[in-house]
Amino acid sequence: MAETGTPPGTLDEAHVALGTVWFLVARAMVAAGGEEAIHKQSAGGLYAQAVLGLTEDECIAAKDPGHCAPLTLVDAVSMLETMPLESGEKLLTGLIMLSFMDRRMSPMEARLVSIVASALDLTPKEVEECCLSARVLADVLAPPGLRDRFRGQALGGPGPAKGPGSS
Amino acid sequence: MSDVPDNFAFLDGYDGRLAKLARQAEGYVHTDPESCLFKLRLLVETMAQMMVRSSLPQLNSNDLGAMLSALERAQLLDRRQADSMHAIRRDGNAAVHGIAAPTTTAMRRLRDAHGISQWFASMVKRGARVARQPFVMPDAPSPEAAASQREADALEDRIEIQRQRTRDALLVFRDxxxxxxxxxxxxxxxxxxxxxxxxxxxxxIDAETVEIMMMLELEQLLEHPVLGTSARGKQREATAALSHVRRSLDARESDYAQQRERIARSLHHGEP
Structure with missing residues (x-):
């Protein structure tokens, strides 16, 4: 049976730690978007395995209620502050990608991206790089029906409204 | 041949085609599990097409996997129904490709189809009361055959647990x-x-700037004189990473199919 990353049954502690931060901020992004669409949720999990390189077991361990229930968003921010730049950029990229799944960024989502970028101490140029990656990844990870929709809508085209006063 | 119960009689009042497919599947469950799975896949495909036609006419795909995913995204299917329908789709696909399956696999999917059909019937005629009937397992042709299904049952249990685990790992919120x-x-x-x-x-951050960048057409980005090279590199990398995950999941399903085939052969032909 094929597996990604580490072999089945073994957990890489660094991967579980990365997964913990990822699922915390990804959950916050899903919550900030004001909807809990299934495509966003599965894109978050696929991102953890395909891009962050976590195994199925590591994803489950990272989301284990006994492990992550006591953690808050402030804990996630503290963990981000000590994270290597490369991992941090991947997390921010994934967050922007999740937000883009419904093609609008609400003020709350923008704030979450700002909080994460600030905790990682990223420059505006680095944030732009993350946006570029997120745009590409949103297309690659979107389910077929949604991907067609992304491609069918040019800039300024009709997209679902997402909360008042998107800034 | 023992009597086959009519678990799907209630479908007669809703849709004759669905009732016929379900009955055919039920009739085949012991004698020809692959045909049972094929009929069940057809049953689910017919339901999905009906739902897409009435609720998502803009969906431009006849692929069953894509239809089910779109219905789930549109919250027309809840997680339980979607999981059961995907299980029938996957096992039906294996049957279509000639991979043998034991009766236990077909029986589990028949039971899933019974649950889905009751839900579907109550949904297509809103407000109609579907008298919920428990699923009655069609009798095995002989007690010996029933006893020999134990290994197949244990395998199906493992597959169900693993599929649930895969789904739990993939979703941001498990339930x-x-x-x-x-x-x-x-x-x-x-x-x-x-x-x-x-x-x-x-x-x-300036959400508008982010939005403008994110709203770029992908082709435009890939051909961009400054950003294009980097974007193409990222696209290649992401596509390869995603393919790797998908191949792992496919390999697992293929492993299940092989294990089922081995059991089916030993049950039907006494092969080791």
């Missing part, structure tokens, strides 16, 4: 109760953090 617990809590935390950041005069 509705987790979602109900976390979403209000995270929203409240984010609002508080947002207020603190605003009071401290911390600048937020």
């Amino acid at each position: 509705q109760s987790e979602l109900d617990l976390w979403v209000p809590r995270l929203r409240a935390e984010l609002e508080a953090l947002s207020e603190v950041a605003a009071t401290a005069g911390e600048t937020s």
Whole structure:
């Protein structure tokens, strides 16, 4: 049976730690978007395995209620502050990608991206790089029906409204 | 041949085609499990097409996997129905490709189809009361055959647990109760953090700039004179990484199919 990353049954502690931060901020992004669409949720999990390189077991361990229930968003921010730049950029990229799944960024989502970028101490140029990656990844990870929709809508085209006063 | 119960009689009042497919599947469950799975796949495909036609006419795909995913995204299928329908799709696909399956596999999917059909019947005629009947397992042709299904049963249990685990690993929230617990809590935390950041005069990223970048057509980005090379590299990398995950999942399903085939052969032909 094929597996990604580490072999089945073994957990890489660094991967579980990365997964913990990822699922915390990804959950916050899903919550900030004001909807809990299934495509966003599965894109978050696929991102953890395909891009962050976590195994199925590591994803489950990272989301284990006994492990992550006591953690808050402030804990996630503290963990981000000590994270290597490369991992941090991947997390921010994934967050922007999740937000883009419904093609609008609400003020709350923008704030979450700002909080994460600030905790990682990223420059505006680095944030732009993350946006570029997120745009590409949103297309690659979107389910077929949604991907067609992304491609069918040019800039300024009709997209679902997402909360008042998107800034 | 023992009597076959009519678990799907209630479908007669809703859709004759569905009732016929379900009965055919039920009739084949012991004698020809692959045909049973094929009929069940057809049953699910017919239901999905009916739902897409009435609720998502803009969907431009006849692929069953894509139809089910779109219905789930549109919240027309809940997680339980979607999982059962995907299980029938996967096992039906294996049957179509000539991979033998034991009766146990077909029986599990028949039971899933019974649950889905009751849900579907209550949904297509809103307000109609579907008398919920428990699924009655069609008798095995002989007690010996029933006893020899134990290994197949254990395999099906393992497959169900593993499929559930795969889904749990893939979703940001494992289930509705987790979602109900976390979403209000995270929203409240984010609002508080947002207020603190605003009071401290911390600048937020420019959502409009991000949006403009994100709304670029992918082709435009890939051909961009400055960003194109980097974007193409990222696309290649992401596509390869995603293919790797998909191949792992496919390899697992193929492994299940092989194990089922081995059991089916030993049950039907006494092969080791």
